[in-house]
Amino acid sequence: MRVTFKVWRENESTRGFRSYAIDASEHMSFLEALDVVNEMIIREHDKYPEGPIAFDHDCREGICGMCSMVIDGHPHGPRQATTTCQLHMRSFSDGDEIVVEPWRARAFPVIKDLVVDRQAFDTIQQAGGYVSVGTGSAPDANALPIGKQVADEAFDYAACIGCGACVAACPNASAMLFVGAKVVHLAILPQGDVERTDRVTAMVQAHDAAGFGGCTNHEECEAACPKEISVDAIAKLNVELIRAGVTP
Amino acid sequence: MDLDPHVPSGPLAEKWDSHRFALKLVNPANKRGYRVLVVGSGLAGASAAASLAELGYEVDCFCFQDSPRRAHSIAAQGGINAAKNYQNDGDSVFRLFYDTVKGGDFRSREANVYRLSQVSVNIIDQCVAQGVPFAREYGGTLANRSFGGAQVSRTFYARGQTGQQLLLGAYSALNRQIARGKVHMHTRTEMLDLVVVDGHARGLITRDLVTGEIKRWAGDAVVMASGGYGNVFYLSTNAKGCNVTATYRAYKRGAGFANPCFTQIHPTCIPVSGGYQSKLTLMSESLRNDGRVWVPRNKEDVAKAPSEIKEEDRYYYLEERYPSFGNLVPRDVASRAAKMVCDDGYGVGHVVDGHRNAVYLDFADAIARDGRDTVADKYGNLFDMYERITGESPYEQPMRIYPAVHYTMGGLWVDYNLMSTIPGLHVLGEANFSDHGANRLGASALMQGLADGYFVIPYTIGNYLVTEHKGDVTVEHEAFEAAEKAVKSKQADLLALNGDTPVDEFHRRLGRIMWEYCGMARTAEGLRKALVEIPKLREEFWADARVHGGGDTLNASLEKAGRVADFLEFAEVMVRDALERDESCGGHFREEHKSAEGEAVRHDETFAHAAVWEYAGDDKPPIRNVEPMEFEHVKLSTRSYK
Numbered sequence: 074m075r076v077t078f079k080v081w082r083e084n085e086s087t088r089g090f091r092s093y094a095i096d097a098s099e100h101m102s103f104l105e106a107l108d109v110v111n112e113m114i115i116r117e118h119d120k121y122p123e124g125p126i127a128f129d130h131d132c133r134e135g136i137c138g139m140c141s142m143v144i145d146g147h148p149h150g151p152r153q154a155t156t157t158c159q160l161h162m163r164s165f166s167d168g169d170e171i172v173v174e175p176w177r178a179r180a181f182p183v184i185k186d187l188v189v190d191r192q193a194f195d196t197i198q199q200a201g202g203y204v205s206v207g208t209g210s211a212p213d214a215n216a217l218p219i220g221k222q223v224a225d226e227a228f229d230y231a232a233c234i235g236c237g238a239c240v241a242a243c244p245n246a247s248a249m250l251f252v253g254a255k256v257v258h259l260a261i262l263p264q265g266d267v268e269r270t271d272r273v274t275a276m277v278q279a280h281d282a283a284g285f286g287g288c289t290n291h292e293e294c295e296a297a298c299p300k301e302i303s304v305d306a307i308a309k310l311n312v313e314l315i316r317a318g319v320t321p
Numbered sequence: 322m323d324l325d326p327h328v329p330s331g332p333l334a335e336k337w338d339s340h341r342f343a344l345k346l347v348n349p350a351n352k353r354g355y356r357v358l359v360v361g362s363g364l365a366g367a368s369a370a371a372s373l374a375e376l377g378y379e380v381d382c383f384c385f386q387d388s389p390r391r392a393h394s395i396a397a398q399g400g401i402n403a404a405k406n407y408q409n410d411g412d413s414v415f416r417l418f419y420d421t422v423k424g425g426d427f428r429s430r431e432a433n434v435y436r437l438s439q440v441s442v443n444i445i446d447q448c449v450a451q452g453v454p455f456a457r458e459y460g461g462t463l464a465n466r467s468f469g470g471a472q473v474s475r476t477f478y479a480r481g482q483t484g485q486q487l488l489l490g491a492y493s494a495l496n497r498q499i500a501r502g503k504v505h506m507h508t509r510t511e512m513l514d515l516v517v518v519d520g521h522a523r524g525l526i527t528r529d530l531v532t533g534e535i536k537r538w539a540g541d542a543v544v545m546a547s548g549g550y551g552n553v554f555y556l557s558t559n560a561k562g563c564n565v566t567a568t569y570r571a572y573k574r575g576a577g578f579a580n581p582c583f584t585q586i587h588p589t590c591i592p593v594s595g596g597y598q599s600k601l602t603l604m605s606e607s608l609r610n611d612g613r614v615w616v617p618r619n620k621e622d623v624a625k626a627p628s629e630i631k632e633e634d635r636y637y638y639l640e641e642r643y644p645s646f647g648n649l650v651p652r653d654v655a656s657r658a659a660k661m662v663c664d665d666g667y668g669v670g671h672v673v674d675g676h677r678n679a680v681y682l683d684f685a686d687a688i689a690r691d692g693r694d695t696v697a698d699k700y701g702n703l704f705d706m707y708e709r710i711t712g713e714s715p716y717e718q719p720m721r722i723y724p725a726v727h728y729t730m731g732g733l734w735v736d737y738n739l740m741s742t743i744p745g746l747h748v749l750g751e752a753n754f755s756d757h758g759a760n761r762l763g764a765s766a767l768m769q770g771l772a773d774g775y776f777v778i779p780y781t782i783g784n785y786l787v788t789e790h791k792g793d794v795t796v797e798h799e800a801f802e803a804a805e806k807a808v809k810s811k812q813a814d815l816l817a818l819n820g821d822t823p824v825d826e827f828h829r830r831l832g833r834i835m836w837e838y839c840g841m842a843r844t845a846e847g848l849r850k851a852l853v854e855i856p857k858l859r860e861e862f863w864a865d866a867r868v869h870g871g872g873d874t875l876n877a878s879l880e881k882a883g884r885v886a887d888f889l890e891f892a893e894v895m896v897r898d899a900l901e902r903d904e905s906c907g908g909h910f911r912e913e914h915k916s917a918e919g920e921a922v923r924h925d926e927t928f929a930h931a932a933v934w935e936y937a938g939d940d941k942p943p944i945r946n947v948e949p950m951e952f953e954h955v956k957l958s959t960r961s962y963k
Contacts, residue, residue: 084874100594102710108599108825115823115867115878124869125878129387131560133600135706136485137391152709159709184531185875192508195388199500203493204452208372208775209443211450215407218461228454228479231486235390264452 074099074167078110080126081174083183090172091123099163103150104130104140106162107173127186135159135299138234141241142187143174148238148297156236156299176237178246180284193283194235194251200279201272202255204264217263230258232300242297245286250294252280253306256313273313322577322935324948327736328432333954334414337436340737341780345787352377355786358525358540360512360567362389364484364491364767365750366546368774371494373544374503376779381538382495382504383527385511385562385880390492393548393560394770397484398605398703399468400476401448401767403441408465412473414438421765422955424470424651425730425758426907426923428580428931431954432737433755440776441768445477447775451490455479468763469606470651470962476764481605481703487767491774511880512567513811514804515543515574515746522571522746523794524801526808530880533873535808537796542745542782545571546774549729549751551584553888553895554840555832557726558590558603564884565891568733568752572894576741577933577946579754580731581891582899585761585908586841587727588655591710591720592670592679601725602710604682605703606763609648609655611687611696612720614639616667616680623669623677627719638662642918646962653760653908653921654962656724660841661919663723670721683719724841728766730757730908731898734933734948738781739773742933744789747782749773754931759907812872815882820865824882827862827889834858835892839899844912848900852893859889894934894943901945904928925957 077094093110101109111125118124131139140157144150150160165171173187181189231254239250256273259265265272281287288307295304329340347355355378359370362384370382384392404417417438422429445463449455455477456464465474479486498504509530516524522543527536547567551557572578589604617623618636638658640647650658662668663678670679688696693716697704704715711721732754739747739755750770757765834854838847862885870876905914905921906928914922930947937944 098595098597101597102599105597105599109597112823112825115869116821118821118867118869127875127877131386131391131562132393132396133561134396134558134602135709136396136482137386137393137560138388139386139391154705155709159706161710161712163712188875191387195390195496195499195506195508198390198493199496203497204450205497206447206450206494207375208368208447208494208779211443211446214405214445214449214455215462217449219457220461221457221459224454224457227452228486231452231454231479231489232482234485235388258454259452262452262454264450 074162074165076106076162076165077170078107079170079172082123082126082186084185087123097162099161101162102133102158103144103160103162104133104158127188129188130158133158136234138236141176141189141236143176143241145172148176148241149299154299154301176241178240178285180246180248181237181240191237193285194237194248196283197248197252197276197279198255201268201275204259205268219262223261227258227262230254230302230306233302234300236299238297238299239294240285242293243286244291244293245289247288248280248285249288249307249310250298250302250304252276253310254302257306257309260313269313270317273310274317274319277314322742322933322946324577324734324742324933324946325736326430326948327738328430329737333431333435336432337439344780344784347783347786349377353379355379356381356540357542357544357782358538359383359544359546360525361392361546361548362495363392363394363546363548363750364488364770365774366392366544367488367491367495368771369544369546369749369778370504371491371498372775372779373782374498374501380498380504381507381540383507383510383512385509385530387508389495389506389508390489392488393563394488394767395485396560397767398481398603399607400466400478400483400764401444401487402468402475402764403445403477403768404438404475405442405445407463408474410473412475416473417441417475419955420471421756421762422758423960424760424762426760426921426960427758427925427929427952427957428583428906428950429758430755430950431952436777437756437769437772440772443776444768444771448487448490451493453479453486453490466607467610467649469609469649469655470762478607481607481700484767487771491771512547513570513808513883515571516800516804517574517743518794518798518800519791521744521791524796526804531875533876535805537801537805539794539796539801541786541790542747544747544749544778545733545752546749547752549732550891551726551729553831553892554726554835555828556593556598556601556836558587558601561600564887566884566887569887569891571733571741571743571746573936574743575936576743576746577734577935578731578894579734579931579933580898581895581934582839582902582909583730583759583907584726585652585728585730586656586724588652588659588724589682589722590725591707592723593673594671595673602706603725603727604707604720604722606652608682608700608703611699612648612682612684613637613686614648614680614682616662616669620666623667627681636667643962650962651760651762656841657910659724679721679723681719682722684715685719688716728761730754730759730761734931738784739777740781740785745785747778749778759909812879815868815879815886816872818863818866818868818882820867822865822867824866824868824878824885827858827866828885830858831855831889831892839896842910842912843899845900848896851896852900855889855893855896862886862889897943898932898934902928902932929957
């Protein structure tokens with residue numbers, strides 16, 4: 074199949090789209106097709122003086138959260154519950170032009186091409202996304218029974234990979250789904266219960282300070298989340314805020 | 322090379338306790354005067370950095386990804402072993418120890434493995450306290466499952482994302498220390514050299530991957546937790562960024578590299594689909610609990626749809642050949658069996674380069690027995706992952722799988738205190754060599770990474786600082802000057818590469834050489850060929866590779882070139898090790914040493930040791946040293962899973 078990638082290129086000197094046409098196989102992953110583009114750029118360096126496209130990627134199996142592209146207007150592309158690296162070319166057709174852009178949000182400044190700076194996510198987690206338990210001070214793991222349903226629900230929220238698709242999808246560039254997922258994961262477990270009030274307050278403050286917008290219930294985040302984290306996380310986050318005495 | 326393992330004397334079960342008492346302590350008030358440099362933020366690195374900071378040490382932690390949460394531990398699927406015996410099925414610390422030594426085919430160090438088994442129980446407690454949502458029974462207790470190489474259920478898991486949940490636990494502990502100002506986290510920063518002052522590891526040279534700044538870091542000790550070198554094969558289940566650079570540069574500075582030829586080929590991965598393939602995806606070993614592995618009994622059936630092949634025409638080769646372990650034989654055994662049936666012409670699936678290299682992993686019986694919902698609850702996310710990649714549903718038809726490079730048991734040599742042959746350089750997790758011998762059992766990598774980081778290094782590093790560490794060193798020292806100069810000069814060489822061939826092409830070619838001659842089955846003849854081809858490829862790389870762009874900006878092409886240049890050197894050490902180890906053991910299978918039934922044959926009289934390679938200069942072959950492996954508590958015997 075013949076496809077054209079229309080890719081956002083950005084560095085100190087250029088900003089704009091460039092197009093690259095290649096022959097791809099339907100079995101290729103999306104990133105493998107971009108590898109082919111980059112190898113073509115290197116082999117035909119006189120024709121493409123701008124050099125290879127910079128993009129973040131690592132595990133290429135949908136779990137590290139490093140890959141981050143808006144493909145044809147959708148964070149991680151057209152398939153539900155699929156990261157960019159898990160997307161395969163069989164989701165596209167011969168002759169397609171595929172538009173590829175970086176996450177766009179004030180809190181995620183572009184470093185180069187499709188690579189953005191997501192340190193704000195780490196900053197939010199550092200504000201309170203943990204249980205304060207030092208190494209060695211834990212009781213026996215079975216000392217505190219936790220119902221299967223509670224553990225499963227906690228897992229559903231803990232499955233967040235921190236990719237930032239929720240922010241990229243949100244018209245306000247809000248990271249409330251990301252914050253809610255961690256707050257709820259820890260709040261519903263007995264281990265996280267002790268610090269739930271301080272945690273939610275600190276994490277929401279860090280979120281706002283980092284320049285993310287507020288949630289106005291568009292729910293685009295849930296639709297874009299490759300791990301299908303429910304927007305219920307945001308409702309529950311608000312409950313946690315009310316419990317903490319903060320008006321959401 | 323001094324290879325004294327410093328194993329404490331006394332009975333096996335008391336070694337760690339008595340050693341912990343014998344280790345010198347650093348006064349709590351003095352700990353803040355010491356700075357520890359931690360390379361890597363996976364399970365071992367993050368748990369070490371957090372635990373050391375909790376104790377009061379000043380910690381700098383480095384990772385090349387944009388966040389410590391992205392380290393490749395995150396991709397581990399199946400689980401983590403612990404000798405909790407919650408299932409009352411006969412497990413014990415000694416049994417986990419025994420299974421691990423036997424599973425490693427008698428090439429690991431007994432004392433280290435015993436300690437690993439002991440602290441395994443504390444790891445589960447720690448992770449649960451952090452809020453790791455392990456799978457649970459309806460009554461609220463923790464659930465377990467079985468894994469290859471064991472006949473008890475001791476594996477704890479969080480659906481098919483155990484590594485992710487454990488890493489996020491360690492990441493949360495790390496975040497708490499970053500917020501306290503005790504850990505200084507440096508993301509998008511790659512270690513490019515180790516600085517050795519008066520024989521001790523005292524610093525690092527790093528490159529900021531965004532600004533290109535080359536920087537010096539001085540510390541009182543270095544902890545290296547930089548993972549494995551599976552990407553020397555190009556295609557592996559490792560993340561694209563995984564590399565050998567940190568450990569290889571330490572090797573060139575004097576750290577012994579132990580057993581580099583011990584690599585693990587995992588039996589259940591999604592097969593290669595074409596030449597553009599950039600990585601391989603693992604399907605968790607836990608699938609072998611319920612999936613049955615088979616190929617057609619008749620060669621004329623290999624191209625048929627699996628549903629058209631009658632039950633009596635299916636060859637369940639693991640169940641038939643290994644009746645007591647069946648589909649749960651260890652990884653090396655399962656991988657070789659798959660290779661044998663495919664090499665014999667019974668492989669299925671697409672033809673790639675003239676071969677059908679795949680076998681079936683079939684869930685039809687499990688779905689009929691337990692129902693689709695139960696199977697989905699256990700493996701749903703793995704089935705979805707398979708479907709995304711192949712476009713086929715494992716609920717409807719069997720998965721097709723084939724072995725792929727997954728883990729490297731070899732690594733920098735460490736003693737019982739996890740210190741390398743360079744005093745002050747401690748090596749943790751997959752980056753060291755000590756616990757898995759010639760084959761790692763499933764669900765043991767997560768256990769080892771966290772054992773090293775949470776429960777071993779916090780004790781042993783203090784002893785080094787009190788007894789051996791010498792005085793303050795600043796980055797003005799001439800050793801830093803020299804190391805920085807060497808790094809800059811190497812970078813200049815890489816930036817000067819202006820041929821026509823992408824770096825990836827050389828990496829792919831190296832991978833093909835390694836897979837062909839140093840993969841699942843090795844021969845002296847093939848390995849000698851590799852020793853000719855690798856230097857040739859290296860020359861071509863330096864003559865014709867192309868690196869685009871400059872050094873003072875984000876430049877993936879430069880990063881890649883540096884890592885591939887190191888793989889091109891390291892591969893030779895690995896092949897030499899495979900050639901010199903003239904026996905079969907675990908994942909190292911030499912065609913010359915097999916039984917009539919095709920099983921590995923060890924030569925304990927000559928090779929019951931770790932081979933530790935010592936760098937001797939760029940123009941001289943490395944020196945092979947040995948540390949004998951003694952087996953007092955598990956009798957040396959031929960592994961049998963029949």
